[in-house]
Every structure is written in C-alpha cells, then in structure tokens.
Amino acid sequence: MAVRAGIVVTGTEVLTGRVSDRNGPWLAEELRRLGVDVGAVLVVGDRPEDLRNALRFLADEDVVLTTGGLGPTADDLTAQVVGEVQGRPSSVDPELERQIAGIVEGLMDGRGWRADPEATAAGVRKQALVPEGAIVLPPVGTAPGLVVPPAEERDGPVVVVLPGPPSELQGMWPAALAAEPVQRALADRSELRQETLRLWGTLESQLAATLRQHEFPALEVTTCLRDGELEIVTRYGSEAQPEYDRLVEAVRAAHGPQLFSTGPTVDDLVASAFADRGLTVATAESCTSGLLVARLTERAGSSAWVLGGVASYANSAKEALVGVPSEVLESCGAVSTEVAAALAEGARSRFGADVGVGITGIAGPGGGSPEKPVGTVHLCAVGPDGRQPRSVVLPGSRSAVRHRSVALAMHMLRQLLLGGPPA
Amino acid sequence: MAVRAGIVVTGTEVLTGRVSDRNGPWLAEELRRLGVDVGAVLVVGDRPEDLRNALRFLADEDVVLTTGGLGPTADDLTAQVVGEVQGRPSSVDPELERQIAGIVEGLMDGRGWRADPEATAAGVRKQALVPEGAIVLPPVGTAPGLVVPPAEERDGPVVVVLPGPPSELQGMWPAALAAEPVQRALADRSELRQETLRLWGTLESQLAATLRQHEFPALEVTTCLRDGELEIVTRYGSEAQPEYDRLVEAVRAAHGPQLFSTGPTVDDLVASAFADRGLTVATAESCTSGLLVARLTERAGSSAWVLGGVASYANSAKEALVGVPSEVLESCGAVSTEVAAALAEGARSRFGADVGVGITGIAGPGGGSPEKPVGTVHLCAVGPDGRQPRSVVLPGSRSAVRHRSVALAMHMLRQLLLGGPPA
Numbered sequence: 001m002a003v004r005a006g007i008v009v010t011g012t013e014v015l016t017g018r019v020s021d022r023n024g025p026w027l028a029e030e031l032r033r034l035g036v037d038v039g040a041v042l043v044v045g046d047r048p049e050d051l052r053n054a055l056r057f058l059a060d061e062d063v064v065l066t067t068g069g070l071g072p073t074a075d076d077l078t079a080q081v082v083g084e085v086q087g088r089p090s091s092v093d094p095e096l097e098r099q100i101a102g103i104v105e106g107l108m109d110g111r112g113w114r115a116d117p118e119a120t121a122a123g124v125r126k127q128a129l130v131p132e133g134a135i136v137l138p139p140v141g142t143a144p145g146l147v148v149p150p151a152e153e154r155d156g157p158v159v160v161v162l163p164g165p166p167s168e169l170q171g172m173w174p175a176a177l178a179a180e181p182v183q184r185a186l187a188d189r190s191e192l193r194q195e196t197l198r199l200w201g202t203l204e205s206q207l208a209a210t211l212r213q214h215e216f217p218a219l220e221v222t223t224c225l226r227d228g229e230l231e232i233v234t235r236y237g238s239e240a241q242p243e244y245d246r247l248v249e250a251v252r253a254a255h256g257p258q259l260f261s262t263g264p265t266v267d268d269l270v271a272s273a274f275a276d277r278g279l280t281v282a283t284a285e286s287c288t289s290g291l292l293v294a295r296l297t298e299r300a301g302s303s304a305w306v307l308g309g310v311a312s313y314a315n316s317a318k319e320a321l322v323g324v325p326s327e328v329l330e331s332c333g334a335v336s337t338e339v340a341a342a343l344a345e346g347a348r349s350r351f352g353a354d355v356g357v358g359i360t361g362i363a364g365p366g367g368g369s370p371e372k373p374v375g376t377v378h379l380c381a382v383g384p385d386g387r388q389p390r391s392v393v394l395p396g397s398r399s400a401v402r403h404r405s406v407a408l409a410m411h412m413l414r415q416l417l418l419g420g421p422p423a
Numbered sequence: 424m425a426v427r428a429g430i431v432v433t434g435t436e437v438l439t440g441r442v443s444d445r446n447g448p449w450l451a452e453e454l455r456r457l458g459v460d461v462g463a464v465l466v467v468g469d470r471p472e473d474l475r476n477a478l479r480f481l482a483d484e485d486v487v488l489t490t491g492g493l494g495p496t497a498d499d500l501t502a503q504v505v506g507e508v509q510g511r512p513s514s515v516d517p518e519l520e521r522q523i524a525g526i527v528e529g530l531m532d533g534r535g536w537r538a539d540p541e542a543t544a545a546g547v548r549k550q551a552l553v554p555e556g557a558i559v560l561p562p563v564g565t566a567p568g569l570v571v572p573p574a575e576e577r578d579g580p581v582v583v584v585l586p587g588p589p590s591e592l593q594g595m596w597p598a599a600l601a602a603e604p605v606q607r608a609l610a611d612r613s614e615l616r617q618e619t620l621r622l623w624g625t626l627e628s629q630l631a632a633t634l635r636q637h638e639f640p641a642l643e644v645t646t647c648l649r650d651g652e653l654e655i656v657t658r659y660g661s662e663a664q665p666e667y668d669r670l671v672e673a674v675r676a677a678h679g680p681q682l683f684s685t686g687p688t689v690d691d692l693v694a695s696a697f698a699d700r701g702l703t704v705a706t707a708e709s710c711t712s713g714l715l716v717a718r719l720t721e722r723a724g725s726s727a728w729v730l731g732g733v734a735s736y737a738n739s740a741k742e743a744l745v746g747v748p749s750e751v752l753e754s755c756g757a758v759s760t761e762v763a764a765a766l767a768e769g770a771r772s773r774f775g776a777d778v779g780v781g782i783t784g785i786a787g788p789g790g791g792s793p794e795k796p797v798g799t800v801h802l803c804a805v806g807p808d809g810r811q812p813r814s815v816v817l818p819g820s821r822s823a824v825r826h827r828s829v830a831l832a833m834h835m836l837r838q839l840l841l842g843g844p845p846a
Contacts, residue, residue, distance in 0.1 A: 013647035013656065015464060016451050016617075020443055024466065028439050039473055041438060041466040043447065046645055050462055057480050073631040073646050104628060119632025142628075165648075167819050194439075205527060205565075208496040209542025222469055223496050224436035225588075233436065282740075289720040290713025293734040297712040300788050300821055308740035310733050311716040317705075317731035317774055321744060351740055365723050396590050398723055 003036045003189040006058035006157075010069040010078055011164060012045040022166045023067040030173065032235070035189035036063070046075040055085045055159070062185045064157045068164030070143035072123025079146060082159050083131025087151030090129045096136060096144060097128035103142050135179050137162075140171035147179040158185050190237060195244060197232040197251055198261040200411050204230060210254040211247075218243050227407035229266070230258075260420065266410045267295070273417035274305035274355075279383070281413070282351030283309035284322045284343035286334065287361040287377065291406045307351040312343065322346035333372070335360050337389055340378035348382055355383035355416065357409055361394075363401045377405045381412040388412050426459045426612040429481035429580075433492040433501055434587060435468040445589045446490040453596065455658070458612035459486070469498040478508045478582070485608045487580045491587030493566035495546025502569055505582050506554025510574030513552045519559060519567055520551035526565050558602050560585075563594035570602040581608050613660060618667060620655040620674055621684040623834050627653060633677040634670075641666050650830035652689070653681075683843065689833045690718070696840035697728035697778075702806070704836070705774030706732035707745045707766035709757065710784040710800060715829045730774040735766065745769035756795070758783050760812055763801035771805055778806040778839065780832055784817075786824045800828045804835040811835050 007027055013019045024041040031038050042057065044050040046069060058064045069078030083090040101124045127143055130136055137145030146161035158181045162169045176182060199207065204225055211221065218240035224231045232251065236244055252259055261269060274281060283293045293309030296302060310321045315334055318324040324342040332338040343358025361377030368374035375394040380387065390412060394401045414420070430450055436442045447464040454461050465480065467473040469492060481487045492501030506513040524547045550566055553559055560568030569584035581604040585592045599605060622630065627648055634644065641663035647654045655674065659667055675682055684692060697704060706716045716732030719725060733744045738757055741747040747765040755761040766781025784800030791797035798817040803810065813835060817824045837843070 011647070012643070012645040012658075013654070015461060016448065016455065016656070019647055019649060020445075020448065022443075025439065025443065032439065038438060039467070040477065043464040043466070044462070047643075053480075054463065057476075071631070071646075072628040074635065075645050104626075116629065116632055119635075120628055122635060123628035123631050167823065203527075205495040205543055205546035206539065208494075208546050209539055212497065212542075212545060220435070222435040222498050223494075224434070224442055226442060231436070233439070235435075283734075285713075288717075289729070290708075290715075290717040290732055290734060292713075293736075294711075294713040294717055297734070297736060298822070303736055306712070306736050308734045308736040308744070309713055310744065311706075311713060311720070311731045313716075313720060313726055313729050313731040314774070320775075321731070321733065321773060350744060351737070352743075399721070400590060 003063070003186055004061045005031050005036045005038050005063040005065065006061040007038060007041045008051065008054045008058065008064065008066045009041060009043045010046060010051055010066060012075070014068070015043050015045045023162070023164065023169050026166065026170065027065055027067070032192055032194055034186060035192045036186065037192065046077065048077055048081050051078065051081045052085060055082065059156050061157045063182065064159045065162060066159065067162050067169055070127065070145075070161070070163045072126055072142075076126070078161055079129055079131065082146070082148050082161050083134065086131065086148045086156070086159060087154050088131035088133055088148060090131045092125055092128050093130040093136065094128075096130065097124055100124045100127050100139060100142055100144070103139060135181070137172050137175045137179070139168075141165055141168040143168065145172045145176060147176060147181055149181040158182060192235060193238060193241070193244075194233060194235050196234075196263060197248065197259060198265070199230040199232070199255055199258040200228070200260050200266075202230060202255055202258045207232070207251070207255065210250060214246070214250050216243055216247055219247060221247070227404050229407060260411075260414065266407075266414055267299070269418060270410055270413045271299055271302065271305070273414070277417065279354040279417070280305050280307050281355040281357065282307045282347040282353035283357045283359075284318075284347035285309060285311050285359045286313060286318070286343070287363040288359050288402050288405050288409075289313055291402055292357065292359065292409050295406055295410070307353045310347065310350070318343065322350060335362055335372055335376055335378060337378045337380070337391055340380040341382070341387070341389060344380040344382045344387075355381065355413070357381045357413065359405055359409060361401065361405060363398045365398060375401050377401065377408075379405065379409055379412060381409070381416045383416050385416060388416050426486070426609055427484050428454050428459045428461050428486040428488065429484040430461060430464045431474065431477045431481065431487065431489045432464060432466045433469060433474055433489060435498070437491070438466050438468045446585070446587065446592050449589065449593065450488055450490070455615060455617055457609060458615040459609065460615065469500065471500055471504050474501065474504045475508060478505065482579050484580045486605065487582045488585060489582060490585050490592055493550065493568075493584070493586045495549055495565075499549070501584055502552055502554065505569070505571050505584050506557070509554065509571045509579070509582060510577050511554035511556055511571060513554045515548055515551050516553040516559065517551075519553065520547055523547045523550050523562060523565055523567070526562060558604070560595050560598045560602070562591075564588055564591040566591065568595045568599060570599060570604055572604040581605060615658060616661060616664070616667075617656060617658045619657075619686060620671065620682060621688070622653040622655070622678055622681040623651070623683050623689075625653060625678055625681045630655070630674070630678065633673060637669070637673050639666055639670055642670060644670070650827050652830060683834075683837065689830075689837055690722070692841065693833055693836045694722055694725065694728070696837070700840065702777040702840070703728050703730050704778040704780065705730045705770040705776035706780045706782075707741075707770035708732060708734050708782045709736060709741070709766070710786040711782050711825050711828050711832075712736055714825055715780065715782065715832050718829055718833070730776045733770065733773070741766065745773060758785055758795055758799055758801060760801045760803070760814055763803040764805075764810070764812060767803040767805045767810075778804065778836070780804045780836065782828055782832060784824065784828060786821045788821060798824050800824065800831075802828065802832055802835060804832070804839045806839050808839060811839050
C-alpha cells in the first residue's frame with residue numbers, strides 16, 4: 001500500500017448534515033480499486049481557514065482530493081484556497097470564462113428561466129479563476145475541476161479539485177486520473193483487493209469470537225451491522241489471497257447457515273433469482289408504504305420482474321385494492337399474520353404475479369399497545385414454491401422499523417427463491 | 424461563537440462508503456442548537472494511528488466527540504486509543520462487565536440465537552475497558568459511552584466517546600451532555616441561530632448575484648442545491664438578527680415567486696396543508712415506483728391524510744389496479760401526459776381520496792428514444808381545486824431522475840394545496 005490519499009469534502013451544508021456526502025465514499029471506493037489507500041475523509045465548512053487546516057492535515061499524503069466549493073456564490077472558495085496553499089496564485093482564464101458563459105446561457109434557456117446578464121457574468125468570472133500552472137478539467141456541469149501540483153520549490157501532495165454535485169464529479173473523474181501529475185503520484189501503487197462476506201441471523205459478538213480464534217495478520221478486516229445484516233469486509237494485498245481464503249473457510253465453518261453471500265448483496269441475489277427463473281413479483285405494503293417496491297425497482301431492468309405494488313395504508317385500501325376481506329381486518333386487526341398473508345395473496349392475484357409479499361405493522365411512534373407494541377411487524381411471502389410467514393418485534397425509530405422490515409422482506413424473498421435457512 | 428467542537432467518525436465501513444454516516448450530521452445539529460460551532464468532521468478507518476492523528480488535529484477544540492469503534496470485535500479500539508491520547512490507561516470495570524454480560528444474554532435469548540459463552544465473555548470484557556478516571560455513560564445498546572477529560576497535568580479538549588449505531592448514540596446524548604466535564608467545557612457558549620430560506624425554480628448563480636449586491640458581514644450564508652430546490656442556510660449570533668431580516672427582504676424582493684418557505688420544508692408544508700384542510704391523498708406511480716408514497720408516509724401521523732398508492736410498474740397494473748384505459752396506453756404510450764392524468768384520476772377514485780397524483784416516465788438508463796429521451800417524466804396532480812399537469816426532461820442517473828420526479832411532485836402538491844406559482 002505504497003500510495004496514500006486524503007479527501008476533503010467542503011461545504012457547510014455537508015458539515016451540518018443538511019446534505020449527506022456521497023462523494024467521499026465514491027472517491028474512496030474508486031481509489032481502493034486503483035490500489036490507493038484512503039487514510040481520512042475530512043468534512044469542513046465553507047471557511048477558508050478550515051479548508052487550509054484540512055489541507056495541512058493531509059500534507060503527508062501523495063494525493064489529496066477536494067470536492068465542492070466551486071459554485072458561483074461567494075462561499076465557494078476551494079480553487080483559490082488550494083492555489084494559495086500550493087503556492088500558485090489564481091487569475092481568470094479568459095478561454096474558460098467564455099466556455100462557462102456558454103454553458104450557463106444554455107441551462108437558463110432550457111428551463112425557460114430569466115437571467116440577469118451582469119449577475120451571470122460575475123458568477124462565471126468567479127468560476128473561471130485558475131491557479132497559475134494548474135491543469136483545468138473541462139466542466140461537466142458548469143464548474144471546471146483542477147489538478148494543482150505544489151509550486152516548483154515546494155513539497156506536498158498533488159491536489160485534485162473536483163465539483164460537489166456527484167454526477168459532475170463522477171463525470172470528471174476519468175480526466176482527473178489521466179492528468180500527468182496524478183498519474184505520476186499514483187505510479188507506485190500496488191493492487192489492493194476487497195472482498196465481502198454477508199451474514200443474516202447472527203450477532204457481531206459471535207462473529208468476533210470466530211475471528212479471534214485465528215490469526216490473519218495480512219488482512220484488514222472490518223465488520224459492520226446494517227438493518228440486521230452483518231457484513232465482513234476485508235482488504236488485502238494480492239499476496240494475502242490464501243490467508244483470505246482461510247478466513248472464508250473459518251467463517252463458513254462457524255456460521256455456514258447464516259453466511260448467505262461471499263460477494264453479491266441480497267438485492268443482487270433476489271434480482272438474479274427473479275431474472276433466472278423468469279418469475280414476477282408484486283407487493284402490498286402497509287407500514288413500509290412503498291419502500292419495498294421502490295427498493296425492488298432501484299436497478300435498471302427491474303421492470304422485467306417487478307409488476308408493481310400497492311401501498312395500502314388505509315384499511316379501505318387493503319380491502320378495495322388488495323382484496324383483504326373485511327371480516328379478517330375486523331376479527332384479527334390490520335396488524336396480524338392473517339392480514340399479512342391476505343396482503344401477499346392479494347398482491348399476487350391482483351397483479352397476476354408469481355410471487356407476492358405482504359407487510360403490515362406498527363412503525364410508531366404512536367399506535368402501539370401492550371399486545372401489539374410499536375415495532376410489531378407481520379410479513380408474508382408467497383410463491384410457486386410455498387409460503388413463508390414471519391412475525392417480529394423490531395427495535396428503534398419509525399424509520400428504523402420501516403427499513404428493517406424491508407430488509408427482512410428482501411431476505412424472505414431470497415429464501416423463498418433460492419432456499420436456505422429461514423430469513 | 425466562543426465554544427468549538429470537532430467530531431471524529433471512526434469505522435472503515437464509513438470511510439469506504441459502505442455505510443453512510445448519520446452521526447456526524449446529527450451531532451453537528453445538536454451542537455449548533457447549543458451554540459457550539461463545529462469546525463470539522465473527520466472520518467477515519469479502524470487503525471489506531473489514524474484515530475490518534477485525528478484526535479491531534481482537533482487538539483485545539485474545546486470538545487471532541489467520537490462515534491463508533493466500541494463493539495466487541497478486535498477492530499473496535501476507540502476507547503483505548505482515546506484513553507492513551509488523554510493520558511489515561513484503560514482497565515476492565517468489573518461492574519460494567521457484569522452489566523454488559525446481562526444485556527448480551529438478553530439479546531441472544533430474545534432472538535432465539537445460540538451463543539458461545541466463552542466468545543461472548545471475551546467480547547464483553549473488551550467492551551468493559553474504561554480509561555482511568557473516565558465517566559461511564561450507561562449502555563443504550565450493549566456498548567457504554569465515555570467522557571474522558573485530559574489527565575491532570577495535561578491540556579486539551581474533553582473527549583466524549585459515543586457508540587456508532589445512531590439510536591444508541593442519540594439515546595446516550597443527554598447523559599453525555601449532563602456530565603460535569605462536558606458542562607464545564609460548554610459553559611462559555613453563546614446563542615447561535617440558524618435559519619433557512621427555500622426557493623424552487625431559480626439557478627444558484629441568480630441567487631449569488633442577489634447576495635452580492637448587499638453586505639452581510641455578520642452572517643455565515645451557505646447555499647445548496649438539492650433535487651432542484653435551492654436552500655439558503657444562514658448562521659448568526661443573536662445580535663445579527665436585524666441583518667438577517669435584511670437578507671430575507673433582499674431575497675424576497677429579487678426572488679419572491681420562487682421563495683416558497685422561510686423555514687419549513689416542502690414536506691412540512693404539504694403535510695400541514697393536508698391536515699389543516701382535512702384532505703386525503705393517493706398516488707399512482709410508474710417510474711418512481713412507490714418513492715412518493717414512501718416519502719409522504721415518512722412522518723408519524725401521516726395515516727390521517729395518506730390513503731395509499733399504487734406502484735403500477737407494468738402496463739397491466741396500470742389498467743387493472745388504477746383503471747388507465749388500454750386505448751390510452753396504446754394510442755399515447757405509457758409515458759405521456761394522458762397516462763399521467765389517468766393515473767392521477769385513477770388513484771383518486773380507486774382509493775376514494777380527495778387528491779390524486781400520477782407519475783410516469785423513463786428513469787433510464789434504457790428505454791429512451793429520440794422522441795422520449797431518458798429523463799422524460801409526465802406528472803399530474805388533481806384535487807378539489809383543479810388539476811395541475813407538468814412535463815419535464817430531467818438530467819442525471821436513474822436514481823437522480825426518480826428522486827427529482829418525487830421532489831417535483833411534492834412541489835406540485837404544495838402548489839395545488841396552497842396556491843402560489845406553478846411548481
């Protein structure tokens with residue numbers, strides 16, 4: 001792991017959590033694939049001194065990437081501060097100024113918004129400021145990126161300045177990588193592998209015990225619990241492949257029934273199973289209200305197996321749209337195994353799908369009772385190979401109950417389609 | 424802004440983006456409300472030297488909060504490293520050890536999972552390690568938190584060690600705040616206000632021009648674009664209230680028709696409007712497939728106005744569940760203004776709702792054509808006050824198109840219910 005990188009995410013909106021950062025993780029993953037080790041991600045606000053401090057903190061890295069702070073507003077100051085720290089004063093690049101002006105004009109026309117030409121020009125001029133000797137990365141949106149090596153007489157990392165909007169950053173990434181100073185900085189890298197094991201149905205402490213019985217000195221192993229699923233992610237150099245194979249065997253020996261994947265996510269497995277078997281699915285969701293069908297349709301091409309779903313929030317909708325008998329609703333209550341089964345069967349028959357999933361529960365914070373506390377969720381998956389019911393009481397907030405219910409439903413689908421121990 | 428804080432988020436799973444951090448933003452917001460200014464959030468992996476460097480970077484802050492790294496696995500090492508940096512060696516706290524053992528046993532029993540007692544004990548012992556002189560914050564999950572002041576002869580911030588799972592961290596926060604060393608560090612704080620203006624339908628560069636025409640030296644203004652919505656968030660001391668009022672007037676004068684809120688989100692406005700007017704809503708979504716109804720039901724109590732929705736992904740579902748006439752599907756195509764209107768009307772009548780919303784479009788990456796490129800989305804909202812259709816071509820990825828369509832639908836609902844310029 002010869003080459004190290006650091007990432008600086010700028011923007012008070014990220015620091016204060018109004019916007020969650022997607023660039024740091026995306027860049028970290030891209031760098032990992034290139035064999036570059038990311039030591040830290042720093043999130044700082046739009047204050048020049050905080051950005052300067054962050055760049056100083058990363059002065060020993062080989063490459064530093066910054067994201068954000070390239071817009072036309074006065075709080076966007078990344079390019080100038082980076083230029084200053086690298087010893088390269090900024091000035092307006094006239095060719096770039098013309099290019100950005102053309103882009104902004106096109107954007108305004110397309111949306112039919114009216115623009116004040118002077119206002120636009122001031123913003124454009126700001127976005128065309130380039131540190132002396134920096135390489136300009138052509139705009140994907142309106143903001144150009146920069147590759148800023150330290151000035152001649154200085155040491156330090158090459159700094160790659162990227163825009164904040166993820167689509168612009170990702171679109172600009174190939175050009176950033178191709179820039180000569182970046183290529184030079186990355187020249188010494190060695191391959192770094194990353195593999196993931198996924199378990200469903202065991203506690204982190206049990207897994208820790210398994211790992212403690214062995215020695216894996218060349219592996220960097222991290223475990224992480226997410227919506228009830230346990231992920232073991234291991235990073236290692238290619239020479240440690242036999243050691244990683246031993247890790248997989250140790251986990252399989254101790255947690256075979258819980259180990260559902262040595263790579264693909266439960267979403268991958270369920271999508272492939274539907275596609276391979278040529279089956280279709282429909283849902284009827286009460287407490288999760290569309291989250292499951294939204295998740296099933298996240299990937300391109302899902303229209304081949306997802307027919308749709310009903311978010312039957314009101315009891316009247318459970319009857320009218322999914323055909324849950326009113327007697328069942330009255331005698332068992334809307335949150336019951338019987339209604340979950342009727343939702344699954346109703347989704348299946350109303351959409352004409354091969355597989356149906358029903359979910360009903362109390363996400364809270366209100367609506368609980370001693371018999372049916374908040375977090376009570378009944379699920380049912382029915383398909384050509386049988387029916388799988390499941391009832392749980394999930395901890396946590398309204399959002400946690402909704403998302404864990406969806407995760408559980410995904411594992412029930414996996415089990416229904418692919419077999420294996422119950423979800 | 425006398426008191427400053429820094430946040431260290433630990434965990435390779437966060438650094439590499441497999442898990443997105445929710446704790447940094449949550450803590451930053453809590454601290455802001457307390458008048459504490461957060462300078463930086465550092466995300467580091469599970470390597471002791473990286474955590475040590477992060478703590479050193481924040482050595483000039485008054486308070487440092489760490490999240491994560493308190494689990495039973497060997498990669499969880501925050502407590503020990505913090506103890507070391509603060510000059511307080513760690514040892515096992517026997518009372519805490521008993522307490523954690525009891526919690527773990529209860530958890531395993533509740534889920535019916537089998538535990539290896541020795542393995543469990545080793546994990547518990549690790550979690551009961553406490554730096555000398557630190558204050559223990561009782562576990563909310565299995566991991567205790569810690570308040571670790573610097574050792575007697577040392578300078579530096581008080582470090583608050585919190586667990587990674589957001590529900591545990593949030594549950595422990597009141598106890599952390601109440602600890603005497605934290606109270607002492609926060610004693611000098613002054614009130615810090617934060618206010619938000621929200622605009623829909625203008626470009627960031629136009630807003631930048633407006634802001635440039637005025638002087639607001641005492642305000643920290645940041646602007647941020649999200650799913651087409653422009654947020655202006657301003658932080659200021661209470662003495663700068665008149666200056667903030669001037670900012671609001673300047674924005675209103677230049678962007679009155681676009682300024683839809685001086686505080687509440689579009690979700691807040693739509694939810695209140697439904698509640699106040701006693702109206703109900705139902706949706707029929709094709710390309711967004713449940714995302715809109717899931718968003719409408721995020722908040723507690725939404726069952727009072729959301730009856731449900733249909734994710735009518737397949738054409739057969741559009742006909743069978745929402746009643747879109749097959750002639751319209753054939754003559755206009757599934758992605759058309761006519762089908763959007765039929766979806767809205769169908770949702771309204773099938774669920775018996777006052778308001779119906781229909782969305783149909785091409786989220787991509789496949790399915791586009793020269794006449795109907797990827798990103799083409801037709802929406803319609805119908806209610807007692809009329810009908811609002813809208814057709815757009817949205818840029819970006821499949822996920823971006825889906826989420827922007829939902830944002831647009833929220834603004835159409837706002838406009839339908841509250842009036843104002845078209846979304």
